[in-house]
């Protein structure tokens with residue numbers, strides 16, 4: 001049954017053009033992933049199952065769930081499926097898929113052509129919700145603009161989300177009964193960042209997280225559709241009490257290398273983290289050792305981190321290709337290569353200098369030692385975090401510096417740091433362990449100042465010791481990791 005459905009999915013994926021896929025978020029779940037997801041539901045005693053499949057496509061997820069029921073892995077006296085699918089062109093296939101189970105199970109199903117968001121909001125407002133016992137979702141992904149219709153109607157039910165996938169999950173939860181279970185495959189982007197914080201808070205308030213599964217490769221979960229993003233599968237229990245969370249990883253949807261481990265919830269959402277980022281931990285003994293000594297927040301260390309204050313297109317008239325009288329150095333990520341800082345850099349295709357005058361003054365920092373981290377890295381780069389040191393002697397007699405907006409700058413109240421501290425920070429941030437920790441809560445390649453505030457740091461003394469032990473930040477990854485390991489073990493004694 002599922003293999004026939006899989007053939008139809010592959011055929012449909014080939015025949016649907018990319019524009020339609022993108023418009024409706026029509027990326028259908030492969031059978032292996034659907035079966036894995038359906039296998040995450042725990043068997044409860046309920047006689048009656050009411051299953052919600054919001055954005056059902058051709059029914060791959062509902063059918064994987066029904067297969068669990070038909071083979072006795074999930075037991076219910078009766079199953080009712082409500083499958084929302086806005087695209088009428090898929091209804092015949094969806095009907096065919098679900099009908100395949102009517103002879104095998106006590107089953108009723110309804111295909112609902114309404115816009116799920118609109119209908120869910122209506123049901124919540126009129127009190128017709130709260131009765132689904134199970135939900136299985138692979139929702140559409142698309143940004144929801146500020147003034148959009150969906151954003152406005154969701155405000156009526158106090159749900160604040162920036163993407164359709166978060167809207168679908170939040171609304172599905174709102175339509176479920178206490179104790180209901182929801183399994184969803186969604187992009188990992190909600191795990192961090194300020195825009196998704198209301199959604200993270202909503203999940204935390206309404207559900208207990210039971211299980212997370214991360215696909216390590218960005219291009220495998222929806223490989224037939226060429227979707228490039230990190231995907232997470234979540235298993236949530238509505239109104240449940242939060243206990244330890246089972247976390248698993250696999251390279252791809254064959255699940256041959258499945259690694260499973262349970263973690264206390266405090267490893268998933270650090271209790272002191274005001275951003276309430278969601279980490280997806282990966283067993284790593286080096287990280288355990290280092291995290292034992294890295295317990296400090298940046299503010300405890302008296303260090304601030306900000307996005308580079310010079311937004312170049314707003315100050316265009318003051319930018320200069322090369323330094324000239326009345327200008328000061330302007331630093332872009334391109335000035336920080338694999339080796340040392342290079343400034344001025346001819347052929348960078350970015351200005352090297354900015355005029356110092358009353359219009360620019362408030363965006364400039366005094367020349368000094370700073371640690372900087374690029375905000376954007378490419379997928380090919382080995383690390384997401386790429387930290388460098390700015391030394392005042394690189395700019396001869398410059399009194400001030402401009403840091404452009406594509407850099408994050410560590411500073412002390414908009415002034416430089418002690419030299420050893422700037423170097424120690426850069427070495428620490430360049431370790432493999434920090435990189436792995438960072439990837440555990442950030443699925444994209446962007447590194448924002450808020451992300452750097454979430455990371456925990458060694459003590460100021462340890463960072464100074466680390467910085468004092470080198471004259472330059474080492475380039476070799478083994479050298480960086482060995483140095484930090486040695487100093488963190490020394491720090492534990």
Ligand SMILES: C[S@@+](CC[C@H](N)C(=O)[O-])C[C@H]1O[C@@H](n2cnc3c(N)ncnc32)[C@H](O)[C@@H]1O
Pocket residue numbers: 024025026027028029054055056057058059060061084085086087090114115116117137138139140141
């Ligand atoms: C990512 S696909 C997943 C389909 C299916 N759940 C699966 O896993 O194969 C999302 C589906 O949601 C449908 N959809 C998009 N917007 C919708 C809306 N507002 N209401 C209901 N369905 C919608 C799309 O047509 C698409 O079939």
